[in-house]
Amino acid sequence: MIKSVTGTKDILPSDIPRWIYLEKTVENVFNNFNYKEIRTPVFEETSLFARGIGEETDIVGKEMYTFKDRSDTSLTLKPEMTAAVVRSYVEHSLGAQQSLVKLFYISPMFRQERPQAGRFRQFHQFGAEAIGSPSPLLDAEMVQMAYEILKSLGLKNLTIKINSLGTPKTRENYKKILKNYLADKKDKLSEDSRRRFETNILRIFDSKIESDQIIIKDAPKLIDHLDEESKADFEVVKNQLSKFGIPFTIDPSLVRGLDYYTKLTFEIDSGSVGAQTALCGGGRYDLLIETLGGKPTPATGFAAGIERILLACENEKSFTVPEQTINVYLIRIDNDLESVVSELAGKLRKENLSVDFDYLQRSVKAQMREANKLNAKYVLFIGGDEYKEGLLKLKNMSDGAEKILSLEKIHELISTIKK
Ligand code: AMP
Secondary structure, X not given: OOOOOOOOOOOOOOOHHXXXXXXXXXXXXXXXXXXXXXXXXXXXXXXXXXHHHOOOOHHHHHHOOEEEOOOOOXXXXXXXXXXXXXXXXXXXXXXXXXXXXXXXXXXXXXXXXXXXXXXXXXXXXXXXXXXXXXXHHHHHXXXXXXXXXXXXXXXXXXXXXXXXOOOHHHHHHHHHHHHHHHHOOHHHOOHHHHHHHHHOHHXXXXXXXXHHHHHHHOOOOHHHXXXXXHHHHHHHHHHHHHHHOOOOEEOOXXXXXXXXXXXXXXXXXXXXXXXXXXXXXXXXXXXXXXHOOOOOOOEEEEEEXXXXXXXXXXXXXXXXXXXXXXXXXXXXXXXXXXXXXXXXXXXHXXXXXXXEXXXXXXXXXHHHHHXXXXXXXXXXXXXXXXXXXXXXXXXXXXXXXXXXXXXXXXXXXXXXXXX
């Protein structure tokens, strides 16, 4: 038997109502903040992600699904959305029509990570990107939106961590300070971190290896070496979050895996999902648009993992979805009425009613069982003496009340079912 690929998951019909509930909640909050949806292709040229995410990151170095197509072009299934959104923003000059462009997305992503609970190879993210303003109020808005979505889904066990990475100049200065600090500890670092010491020293903070983390824990902190502008912006974000009543802590080690971040970075974690606690991460990326060939343009955004959020929701029982129902199930009493039943179903479906009936020549009792299984609000019996007189029996499944209706007066039938 062929099975689904390791790290991928079917979203079965029984899971779908929870996905739809989440998607509607997400769309609703983004709509309230005036973000417009964007959809980009599932694959892009590999160089987009290599440039946009950074060669030294785990994503680009180890996790991308990269392949050559038949014309020998290197393509990559999107591992994250920001680079793709920015590519689209630059390609279509979206900034020419509007100086601040506010976008959101819901999309599958692909990373060849080691699968475990809450970590998949195809997973889904929703997120937002606001391109065109350096305002720290917009950074605060990102945290606010992400938090609001998670709260609207009923989640409680949340913690928000924020940090500032400063401007590129701050980071250059800080890299020197970090290099000084790590110089005599370099030999104790892991092989990956030793390489990053030379190529992109900040990435050492991404290391999940314990011995690296011990060394890094006491390193000088970027947040203590911020320039005045970054400091002032960070103050605005903190004040604004307090005004929104959003609790947060400052986590100086929150450097995030992507190279294009500047100033604010944030992460929202859940205590309800096991080892992979991060539900959402984001921040400002003022350097990315020019890196990808656009004019220098400030931007900020976040991405959140849907599978993990749904897991947290399930563990906290944070929301319930209404049971799936249909309006009416047609029960055929006489076997020779199959085509009559199918024709009637067609008429009712045209009236925007959800209707089903038996295609398996089952007994009346079995059809009744099916109606119950489908949570039908009504069943309609077709056949017997009543049918010969042009009548049908409609039964309300919630209170058992029965009504005899004429086949001629189909509108009466429809309006009764719709009530
Ligand atoms: P990132 O784009 O790495 O900042 O991730 C943003 C969010 O996406 C994370 O906080 C997770 O919730 C989710 N996420 C990232 N990678 C995976 C994965 N491999 N499987 C499931 N969710 C993921």
